[in-house]
Amino acid sequence: MRVSCRAPAKVIISGEHSVVYGYPALVAAVNVYSKVIIETVDEFGPHEICSEKYGIGKVIGGAISGPAALKPLAKVVSAFCESESFRGKLKIRVSSDIPPASGMGSSASISVALAYALLKTIYDKPPEEKVFKLAMEGEKIAHANPSGVDVAAALQGGLILFVKDKGFERLEAGSGIFLLADSGMERSTKEMVSKVASLREKEPDLFNITMTSISEITNRIARLLGSDLVEAGRLMTLNHLLLSLLGVSNSRLDSIVWTSISAGAYGAKLTGGGGGGCVLTLVDEKSLNAVEGALRNLNAPTRILRTVEKGVYIEEVD
């Protein structure tokens, strides 16, 4: 059997970091994809993972011989074999247009596409809870204490308000345009999540005030995106300031935020773990060109994001 699956990237509009502690996150699945092709072969021997970006690895039991970047995928494969009592050999090919470590949920998108493709070999319609659980096995290796927001977006598609361990609410995407500006700085979500965890230990009062404020902002933006871009943009910028207080911004991200706003954006904020990666800017048709131009001058390449209603899907089955 041969199954080919694609899953979208995501962008967090509000609520990164606070989502780890049970507060809501507003997240959109966007039009950039990863792709996984799996083939089941009637042979014995280790499963093979061939990644366009990282090279080839072999999965033996739960371990991988090959690039360390393939560890999360090896975990998804071994968890699948164990939970579904799968006997046989898998050949897996992975490719992705999602820039890694940029805050667009590259690892989650690949884990979801892989989990879905694997489960498709057993189930005609892979059950959502099983796909989520399996993809989370990979995310637990890729990140410290993942909230599951990236996995939920890649699985469900659309614009959703997600709460860890509870579920999500689907919302209408508004008319605003989201522009993603790449700072060019790679960073690790794991490190940023640990940084916020240490602030919680050291300064619990500051931590709690910041988290409840971000939560309030997230709920408000969720309701405003369809009706009031000015206010939604202001709240995004306020969210950026609160993320700075948590220690996950830096001068490069700040300068991308303020340059966007000076050029006419409604608002802007870092998106994802922070410490580098991308800034999300809310614009409309009128301000789009000016903001793009200003960010080009800052050497921050931009891309226009479109919310996609469909999450992970099967491209082909033979």
Ligand code: PMV
């Ligand atoms: O950096 P990204 O795109 O993987 O997003 C991480 C979002 C966090 O809230 C910081 C972590 C999480 O698991 O939700």
